[in-house]
Amino acid sequence: MLQQIVKLRWHFLNSESGQETLDHIEGFYMFLHKTKIVYIGQVYYKSLRERIQEHLRGDKLWKWIKRNYDIQHISIKIAEIEDIGQERINRKLVNDIESLLIVIEQPQGNIQCIKTYRGRDLKIVNLGEKHPLPKTLSTDILAKI
Numbered sequence: 001m002l003q004q005i006v007k008l009r010w011h012f013l014n015s016e017s018g019q020e021t022l023d024h025i026e027g028f029y030m031f032l033h034k035t036k037i038v039y040i041g042q043v044y045y046k047s048l049r050e051r052i053q054e055h056l057r058g059d060k061l062w063k064w065i066k067r068n069y070d071i072q073h074i075s076i077k078i079a080e081i082e083d084i085g086q087e088r089i090n091r092k093l094v095n096d097i098e099s100l101l102i103v104i105e106q107p108q109g110n111i112q113c114i115k116t117y118r119g120r121d122l123k124i125v126n127l128g129e130k131h132p133l134p135k136t137l138s139t140d141i142l143a144k145i
Contacts, residue, residue, distance in 0.1 A: 011079070027081060038065060077129060100122050122138060124136065
């Protein structure tokens with residue numbers, strides 16, 4: 001089976017392009033402390049705006065971040081799925097992308113998908129304001145971890 005290529009375009013939440021992306025119903029987000037990824041999440045059939053607001057209203061994740069990090073240095077980046085080739089966006093694909101991001105990046109705030117990846121053969125191309133993510137992440141890296 002061929003490796004599926006997925007392109008994600010990352011934006012700072014407070015940028016103009018980030019604000020435009022907030023109403024997308026499929027996408028990804030990450031909380032950063034300075035340049036360290038603290039948490040990676042995803043949405044599927046819920047807007048990025050709704051999901052991030054749930055966190056900021058004081059859910060367990062936000063309380064954990066406030067206990068462990070200086071929130072003055074917390075920023076949020078969001079990503080839209082820019083291109084997935086011939087396939088349609090579906091829950092399984094979104095879950096696989098999130099899982100691969102988490103298993104490779106190992107954010108401290110994530111408790112699921114940390115140890116193993118069981119999804120499809122993927123290559124993620126990160127575009128836009130992607131730092132600290134590398135340009136590409138793929139299942140090929142997992143053999144080296």
